[in-house]
Amino acid sequence: MEMMPTIFFFFLQLLFFSSSNAAVQDFCVGDLTGPEGPAGYSCKKPAIVTVDDFVFSGLGKAGNTSNIIRAAVTPAFSAQFPGLNGLGLSIARLDLAVEGVIPLHTHPGGSELLVVVQGTICAGFISSSANTVYFKTLKKGDIMVFPQGLLHFQINGGGIPAIGFVSFSSPSPGLQITAFALFANNLPSELVEKTTFLDDAQVKKLKAVLGGTG
Numbered sequence: 001m002e003m004m005p006t007i008f009f010f011f012l013q014l015l016f017f018s019s020s021n022a023a024v025q026d027f028c029v030g031d032l033t034g035p036e037g038p039a040g041y042s043c044k045k046p047a048i049v050t051v052d053d054f055v056f057s058g059l060g061k062a063g064n065t066s067n068i069i070r071a072a073v074t075p076a077f078s079a080q081f082p083g084l085n086g087l088g089l090s091i092a093r094l095d096l097a098v099e100g101v102i103p104l105h106t107h108p109g110g111s112e113l114l115v116v117v118q119g120t121i122c123a124g125f126i127s128s129s130a131n132t133v134y135f136k137t138l139k140k141g142d143i144m145v146f147p148q149g150l151l152h153f154q155i156n157g158g159g160i161p162a163i164g165f166v167s168f169s170s171p172s173p174g175l176q177i178t179a180f181a182l183f184a185n186n187l188p189s190e191l192v193e194k195t196t197f198l199d200d201a202q203v204k205k206l207k208a209v210l211g212g213t214g
């Protein structure tokens with residue numbers, strides 16, 4: 001029984017240290033003037049935070065789909081919507097014109113949930129363990145989840161523009177489009193050919209289309 005006061009004291013200490021060390025904050029609105037680290041942006045001083053830090057009005061209008069993929073992704077990630085900083089989630093709007101496609105891509109930082117609100121979208125992802133493909137044509141109101149890091153795509157499945165919203169389990173999920181990673185930079189064609197098994201003519205053609213050199 002002699003242990004009891006000691007244990008009690010230990011718990012009191014624990015309580016004291018945990019309450020003094022871990023500052024409980026309601027939010028950490030990102031200070032976009034500083035760099036973004038692995039844990040996000042540093043926090044804006046609460047005194048200068050306003051309701052507008054928690055509201056983003058950019059998803060009401062269509063993105064510009066006059067481009068090679070005939071599609072647009074309008075992100076509301078922490079870099080555009082600083083109120084998300086530190087909260088573990090974000091959202092974006094997808095616009096897919098007729099024939100539009102969001103080419104094969106990954107988000108290294110988060111899983112994705114897609115909800116179709118107009119038109120149809122053929123969407124799918126590929127597993128990393130067995131390269132199994134899971135794809136389906138989604139209609140208005142359907143949702144599909146894309147597990148973190150896996151290659152996936154969205155293609156307009158019909159004759160009218162399609163719109164979807166995608167939410168992510170990260171305020172800054174990142175985006176890497178495979179075709180751009182391979183053909184829109186200056187990695188020498190010879191190395192692209194070796195690493196993809198494509199022939200020289202195909203690689204040069206794709207570099208020309210996507211803006212790569214070398």
Ligand SMILES: *[C@@H]1O[C@H](CO)[C@@H](O)[C@H](O)[C@H]1NC(C)=O
Binds near residue numbers: 064065066067
């Ligand atoms: C859409 O993008 C194209 C190509 O960059 C540009 O020429 C056009 O002006 C843009 N349209 C609007 C409405 O911003």
